[in-house]
Amino acid sequence: xxxxxxxxxxxxxxxxxxxxxxxxxxxxxxxxxxxxxxxxxxxxxxxxxxxxxxxxxxxxxxxxxxx
Amino acid sequence: xxxxxxxxxxxxxxxxxxxxxxxxxxxxxxxxxxxxxxxxxxxxxxxxxxxxxxxxxxxxxxxxxxxxxxxxxxxxxxxxxxxxxxxxxxxxxxxxxxxxxxxxxxxxxxxxxxxxxxxxxxxxxxxxxxxxxxxxxxxxxxxxxxxxxxxxxxxxxxxxxxxxxxxxxxxxxxxxxxxxxxxxxxxxxxxxxxxxxxxxxxxxxxxxxxxxxxxxxxxxxxxxxxxxxxxxxxxxxxxxxxxxxxxx
Numbered sequence: 001x002x003x004x005x006x007x008x009x010x011x012x013x014x015x016x017x018x019x020x021x022x023x024x025x026x027x028x029x030x031x032x033x034x035x036x037x038x039x040x041x042x043x044x045x046x047x048x049x050x051x052x053x054x055x056x057x058x059x060x061x062x063x064x065x066x067x
Numbered sequence: 068x069x070x071x072x073x074x075x076x077x078x079x080x081x082x083x084x085x086x087x088x089x090x091x092x093x094x095x096x097x098x099x100x101x102x103x104x105x106x107x108x109x110x111x112x113x114x115x116x117x118x119x120x121x122x123x124x125x126x127x128x129x130x131x132x133x134x135x136x137x138x139x140x141x142x143x144x145x146x147x148x149x150x151x152x153x154x155x156x157x158x159x160x161x162x163x164x165x166x167x168x169x170x171x172x173x174x175x176x177x178x179x180x181x182x183x184x185x186x187x188x189x190x191x192x193x194x195x196x197x198x199x200x201x202x203x204x205x206x207x208x209x210x211x212x213x214x215x216x217x218x219x220x221x222x223x224x225x226x227x228x229x230x231x232x233x234x235x236x237x238x239x240x241x242x243x244x245x246x247x248x249x250x251x252x253x254x255x256x257x258x259x260x261x262x263x264x265x266x267x268x269x270x271x272x273x274x275x276x277x278x279x280x281x282x283x284x285x286x287x288x289x290x291x292x293x294x295x296x297x298x299x300x301x302x303x304x305x306x307x308x309x310x311x312x313x314x315x
Binding site for chain 1: 146280
C-alpha cells in the first residue's frame with residue numbers, strides 16, 4: 001500500500017467536549033472577568049476611576065475606548 | 068490534561084505580554100506622550116488648572132502598561148487555548164499546529180482587526196469623557212457581532228465543505244463574513260471626536276503602534292499554542308493514525 005504514504009491528511013481524533021467544558025466554563029469566566037477589568041472596568045468600590053487610571057496606557061494602546 | 072494545557076496556554080499568553088511591552092514602549096510611547104502634551108497645552112491655553120492624576124504618568128507608562136499587557140495576553144492565551152483544544156480534529160483534516168494558527172488568525176480578524184477598523188484606536192486627548200459609556204457599548208456590540216459572524220461563518224464552512232469541497236466552502240464563508248462586516252459598518256454609528264487641531268501624524272503613529280502591539284501579541288500566542296497543541300495531541304496518541312498510514 002505504497003499509495004497510503006500520499007495521504008496528506010492529518011486526522012487526529014478530537015478532545016471530547018465533556019473534558020473541555022468544565023475548564024471552558026470556569027476558566028473562560030475568570031478570563032473574561034480579567035479581560036473586562038483590563039479593557040473596560042472603571043472603578044473599584046471606594047476608589048473612583050482607579051482601574052481606568054491604572055490600565056490607562058494599555059487600554060489606549062490595545063485599541064479599547066478609554067476616555 | 069486539559070487543566071495542564073490551559074495553564075501552559077496562560078503562560079504562553081504571559082510571554083506574549085512580556086514581548087509586547089517593549090513594542091508598546093518603543094512604538095506606542097512617543098505618540099501617547101505627544102498626545103498628552105497636546106492635551107496639557109490645550110488645557111493651559113483654556114486657562115484650566117492641570118489635573119493631578121490618581122495614578123502618576125510614571126506608573127501608567129510602566130507598571131500599568133505592563134500589567135495591562137500581561138493580563139490581556141494571559142486572557143487571550145487562555146481563551147485561544149480552550150478554543151484550539153475544541154477545534155483540533157473538528158475543522159477538517161489539518162494538524163493541531165495549523166488549527167491553532169487558524170483559530171488565532173480568525174480570532175484576530177474578528178476580535179481585533181474588524182472592530183478596530185470600525186472604531187479605531189485613539190490616543191489620549193482624543194475622545195470626549197462624557198461619551199465613554201456610549202463608545203464602549205458601540206465597540207463591544209461591534210466586537211460581539213463580528214465574533215458571532217465569524218463563528219457562524221466557520222460553522223457554515225464546515226457544513227458546506229462536505230458537498231462543495233473545503234476550498235469553495237471557505238471562500239463562501241469568507242464572503243459571508245465580509246458581507247456581515249459591511250452591514251455592521253453601515254448600521255453602527257460613526258464616532259468622530261478627534262479635535263480639529265490634533266496632528267494627523269500622531270494619530271497615524273498611534274494607530275499603527277496599536278495594531279503592531281496586537282499583531283505581535285496574537286502571533287506569539289498563535290505560535291506558542293501551536294507548539295502546545297502538537298505536543299498535547301501526540302501525547303494523546305491522536306497523530307498515530309498518520310504514522311500508521313505512512314508505514315503500512
